[in-house]
Amino acid sequence: MQKPSLWLIATSTIFSLIVATQNAGFARSQRPPENMPICYLRTPRQQMVDLTRLCDKNALPSKPQVTVLSAQRVGDRVIGSVRNDTGKPVRYAIVNYTIATQSSPPAEVSRFAYVTPEVLAPGQIATFEETLNELGNIRVISVEWEGQQKQAS
Numbered sequence: 001m002q003k004p005s006l007w008l009i010a011t012s013t014i015f016s017l018i019v020a021t022q023n024a025g026f027a028r029s030q031r032p033p034e035n036m037p038i039c040y041l042r043t044p045r046q047q048m049v050d051l052t053r054l055c056d057k058n059a060l061p062s063k064p065q066v067t068v069l070s071a072q073r074v075g076d077r078v079i080g081s082v083r084n085d086t087g088k089p090v091r092y093a094i095v096n097y098t099i100a101t102q103s104s105p106p107a108e109v110s111r112f113a114y115v116t117p118e119v120l121a122p123g124q125i126a127t128f129e130e131t132l133n134e135l136g137n138i139r140v141i142s143v144e145w146e147g148q149q150k151q152a153s
Helices: 006-029
Strands: 041-044 049-052 066-074 077-084 092-102 108-116 123-131 136-145
Touching: 066 092, 066 136, 077 092, 077 108, 077 136
Parallel strands: none
Antiparallel strands: 041 049, 066 077, 077 123, 092 108, 092 136, 108 123
16 A cells, blocks of 8 residues: 655645634634633533633733732842732722741731832832831731722732
């Protein structure tokens, strides 16, 4: 029996891709159900996993918040950054954090730092910085902003 030539394999592969593309175009022209996500994955058990947030850079988180991107101790200061993920401008954001003191007995001291600038546009990244009087590790607890209750970070 004669083996198929490379040209025959390549031609049939291209033809298959053209047919698949045309069929996919036909399927896309049909209106999807209203609750069908834009981007999804089907599991082996045919369950649908919504991946819209991963595919759409403009998708908002399910719980709009001001997100802490970084927070670290640098000498006698706490320095960090936040991003406004609320989809709306926010004012007067405050980062609440604790310092695990190295005193005896160890304790946690609550502190906060103001975010600058005062008004954050949607998606804007801003910074916070505050002088520390205690030695110890910092841990961000929450972020507050005008008109919002405390939001866990």
